[in-house]
Every structure is written in structure tokens, then in C-alpha cells.
Amino acid sequence: MELDQRKMRILQAIIDDYIMTAVPVGSRTLSKRADFNISSATIRNEMSDLEELGYLEQPHTSAGRIPSSKAYRLYVNNIMQRAQLTEAERRAIRAYLFARTDQLEVLMRQTANALSDITKYTAMVLPPQLNTVRIKHIQLVLLSKERALLVLVTDAGIIRDVMLRVPSGMTAGDLERLSNRLNKILRDKRLDQMAVEEIASMGVEIGEQRLLLQSALEALESQVKKTALKVEVSGETNILNYPEYSDMDKAKNFLQALNSEGNLYQMLKRASTLEFSISIGQENEAPELSDCSIVTATYRLGNEPIGSFGVIGPTRMHYSRVLSILEYIQLSLTEALTDFIEHDQE
């Protein structure tokens, strides 16, 4: 037995219907559709076959049938066609993303808001992973007799800084010499290669300032890491609007899974090697999300994929629509980010 033309059509109809209504689909419902000229009995036979093939499931004997993960997978891979966004939706997305800001974090939140607002699912955005970005410039600035600022500029135009205390004898000239040494060693290194140990190798040249610089660079490193970890989430409560989460315990589990630090980060990080990814039900690594689907996309800075974002919702997800939205946001965000950096560098 195989998936012939008609079985395919029936399966698609069931999936479409179920995605819209969340109600198990019965044979009579389908046979009544104008574009089906087959009796309910025939459809029942086909549905029985489809169940045997693993594409349909029955919650209980006297209910209709619902698509299995396998069915969604087939749908996503072979049947589904890209939905078309309305002009209003495009405008809304652009309005979110191109609201001027001078903080990267705000841009990320805007993206998350756009995503959750348009899709009505829960949105998450992984901020740019700066590890692959290169160090362009490091500078030590004397702020007062005892304090200095270590400023780091990357080729992505993003800066980080950290305050440090210096021995009170130090002059601006001393610091400049130190800066120069640092630059020589660290320039063009990737952030994740900014090995603190290298400072040690500078030996006597920086003398007693070694410890000082070492701890400053460590602080800088941890700052870069921490902001890279902070996944922006929006629309957590959207899930409560879907009937599959009207059960309190399910809803609670879902919300707690969202909040458990690292969970989303891991997922987005893993997904950030793929232009798009769709993970359905049990395909998810996290067992507590095994009745969810997750769809993600990456965004770029220049040509480099540098972060990812996506939505998480019931397996009964409007995949085609979500994919189109992700695609459009991918485009817009890449653009907005380029804008952002350029504006920042002005």
C-alpha cells in the first residue's frame, strides 16, 4: 500500500482542517467539502489506510482523526507551499524592525515582538553571536587618577568596555603604550580567541600590569559571553490561546520550559547552522517540549550567519505561514542590522 494521489489529498485536507480548528477531523466533514466527490465511507477506508501507514492517529474510537508527527513532517517536506504575506503584514514587520534605536538589545526585542505579534506564537531571538567577530581595536583610556576604561571595538562596529583601576602613578602615555602592545597582539583575533593567556606571554614588557590586564580582559570576555546568551523572548502567553494548552499543567510545563535558562539558547544555537529549521514534536531535543514544534531561521551580518530566531507553538502549527514570516523577517533583520551597524559607525 502506498500514498497515492487521493490519499495525499485527503491527508492534506485533514492537516489543513486540523491546523485551523484543533478538532479531530471525521470522514463526513471531508466528504461534505465541495471539492470532494467521494462518499464518507470511501474516505473512511482511506483514512484507515493512512492510519495504518502512520500518518493519522485516533484520540479515541469515536473521534475523528488527527495528523501524526510523521504527517506534519511529510506536509512540511513535500506538500506545503509558501504562504503569501499581506502587504499589511510586511508593513507591520518593517515598522517593528526599523524603529530607530541605538541599542542592539532593543533591536532584538523589536524583532521578537514583531515575530510573536504577527505569528501569534511564542517568539525567541538569539542575539548576534560575536565570537566569530574580529577585534579591530583596543584602547585604554585614563578616566581619573586611579581609574581607566578598557574599550574594545570589533569589525562589526560593536563596542564593549570595562572599567579598571590602575596604580595612581600611571600617565596617559603609559596607558597608550599599553594599548599599543595589546593591539599588536590582539588585533584581528576573533573574540573567542582573545585568549587571556596571551597576555601572560607578553612577559616583562607589561610588567606588573599583567594581572591587571588579565582580569580586565576576563571581565570583558564574560560580558561578551553573557550578552550573547540572553535570548530575547516575546509572546509567552500566546500559547494559552491554543486549546491544546487549556490544561493547566501543560501550560505550566510549557512556560517553565521557556524560562529554564539555557534551554532556548541551546536550541537556537544548534539551529543557527541551518538557514531554516523545523523541528516537530518528539523531534525536539528537550523532552518537555515534545508536544511543540519549533521553526527557526538565521540572520546574517555581512555574509556571516551570526544569530538565529524562531517561534515555538503547538505541533498543529501553521507551518507555511510561519515560514514565510520567518523568511521575511530574516531579510528585514539582516538589513536592519546592517543599517544599525553602519549608523553606529557614523
Added chain:
Amino acid sequence: MELDQRKMRILQAIIDDYIMTAVPVGSRTLSKRADFNISSATIRNEMSDLEELGYLEQPHTSAGRIPSSKAYRLYVNNIMQRAQLTEAERRAIRAYLFARTDQLEVLMRQTANALSDITKYTAMVLPPQLNTVRIKHIQLVLLSKERALLVLVTDAGIIRDVMLRVPSGMTAGDLERLSNRLNKILRDKRLDQMAVEEIASMGVEIGEQRLLLQSALEALESQVKKTALKVEVSGETNILNYPEYSDMDKAKNFLQALNSEGNLYQMLKRASTLEFSISIGQENEAPELSDCSIVTATYRLGNEPIGSFGVIGPTRMHYSRVLSILEYIQLSLTEALTDFIEHDQE
């Protein structure tokens, strides 16, 4: 009819019981308590009086009685005694707050986590409101031929910076002169008085750099404002463990009220004039939180109250315990913050 000794005792017993169990309290339950030597009938009479006085309510005829807002208010003002924290709780709080970090934001999150974890309610923390803090130092640093960094240092030891583009002819000396001018004007001004217009008054002396500086200061100002607005929230889903929120719609409303930007900020901001504040049920400004209670406290930097934090939960809240916890966190946070700043300034 007035609140005599015995009525008071009965009321307190009802409140205590209801806070623990969330089940309406009946007369027999009370009369069975070892420390009550009164019959259930007598208690019924007293309860009837208490209801007439507005301290008790009956969900329906054949149920026990539950405390009214008025009762909680009386309890909080006159009856309640500070609970004692266990040594383990103190240790847990300190472990949260004194985990070393070099980011203010992280300290805020640690506080929120401590609060929600220990109280089991939803916690919120308003980060330091830096408006009242004074400008200590402003410095312009040349980063490359075309870019400079504007660094602002406050007397609280907190720094902010913003990147700006400069005409390529500028030298480090030029920038230093500009810095000096800025310092003369802005030093010791409060952040919220860093009026951008003053720059205009500098007239010809800064010449064509006026626009440049103006926009840089504006960016700085907006950055300061935005980070001041970001309330740190933790334990959103704790509320789902309380039976009064087992109704889906209630839970959804609550969670959405939490997420609605500005809501919590307003509350915490308003509460930050009072050492402690307790707002019960309808006393809350936000109508969507009229079946919640909110308890807050302020924390200080030096002697200045500079931010606030608190919990939000059902009106049936363990007020005495919460207050003790807030008190202890208030102490610890003030201390941790001082540490933080000092360490930062090292």
C-alpha cells in the same frame, strides 16, 4: 458592636488558616483547635458579627468564610508580627545576592531570583534610578580617525558610553579641549538635569561640533532612561501554583498584566517613596491586578533610596513572611550594591 479581644482572635485564626489552605474556614474547624475552648455555635455567632463588620465574606451560604480586604488590612496594620527567617533562608538570599558579578543588570536579576525563589511568589526589581545621581566626569576618546567614544562617569561609579562619529580632521587634543568644556558645564549636574540645551549655550566655542555633541548626549540620555525602565521579573509562573489561579482566564490575565510594559514600572516607581508598602486587592491602581496583593520595599545607595523591589501574589499572601524577607533583602541588596560600586571603582 465592636472588635473585642475574642473577635480579634477568631479573625486572626481565620486569616492564618485561610492563608495556609485557601479553603473557606468553617466554625467547627476553629472550635476543634486546641487553643479554642468555645463551641462552634459561639464561633458562628462571632463570625456572623465579623461578617456584619465587613471583615469576613461568604463565597456561598453553605461554605465557610474568607477574610475580606478590610480584614487583611487590619491584619497587616495591627495584628501581624514579623516572621523570623531561618538561617538557611538567610544564607540562600546572601548566596544569590553576593554571587560576584560585574554587571549591574545581573545583580538585579539575582535579586529577583532570590526573591521569587524564597517567597514563591512573583518577584520584580526596579533597577537603580540614576536620575538623581550626579555626573562626575565626561570624556571624549578618539577611537579611530572618524570615531570617538563619549564616556560618562557618575558619582555612583556607574558608567555609560555612546559612540559618535567625528570629522576626520580632529585630533586627540581637540577632543580633550571639548571634553574639558563639557566637564566644566556638566560636572555635578544630576543626570536628569543634563539638559541638552545647555550645549547650545556653549555657542561658538564648540562651533560646528555642537550638533554632534547634542545628538551624542541625547543618545546617552535615552540609554540611561531605557535601562532605568527595565524592571527585572522572576518567577512569573509561581502564581500558577496557587489554587485561586487554577482558572485559565485568571492566570492569563495575570501573566499578561505582568508583561504589559510600564505597568510594573509605574507601581514600583510609585512605591519607591516608601520604605515598605503593602497594597491589597482593590487598593491596587491597576484594575487587572485587583485580586492580587503587592508588597514592596526600597533599597539605597549611600543614604539615597534609589530603587525598589517587591512581590506580587494572591491577596491571601503570607504577609508577615514576605515582609521579613523583603526586609532582609533590602539590607543585603543595599550592602551588595555598595560592594558592587566600590568594587567597580577599584
Added chain:
DNA sequence: GTTAGCACTCGATGCAAATGAGTGCTAACA
């Protein structure tokens, strides 16, 4: 291969009776 027909399944809905926690009131008591 398709379809009409029919028995069967099983969750959902509705209803009535039973349950029981709790009250209010009255009358007796100390």
C-alpha cells in the same frame, strides 16, 4: 472500487439523587 446501511464505541451532556460541610435560629442552660 465505491457506497449505503447498520451496529457499535465512547466521550460529552444533562439530570436527579445523595452527600456533606456549613450556616442560622431557637430554646435551654449556667
Added chain:
DNA sequence: TGTTAGCACTCATTTGCATCGAGTGCTAAC
């Protein structure tokens, strides 16, 4: 006069039971 035992009453909740109806599977006829 305050306290208490006793009792009738209320009402949400539980339980059992009959019914409904959407949906299936199977069989026999087309």
C-alpha cells in the same frame, strides 16, 4: 446575659445513570 446543644435548612459537589451524537468498522450490494 452569654454560651451551647440541637435541628432544620442551604447549596456546592459528587455520583450514578440515561441519553445523545459524532464517528468508526464492517458487510453486502452496486
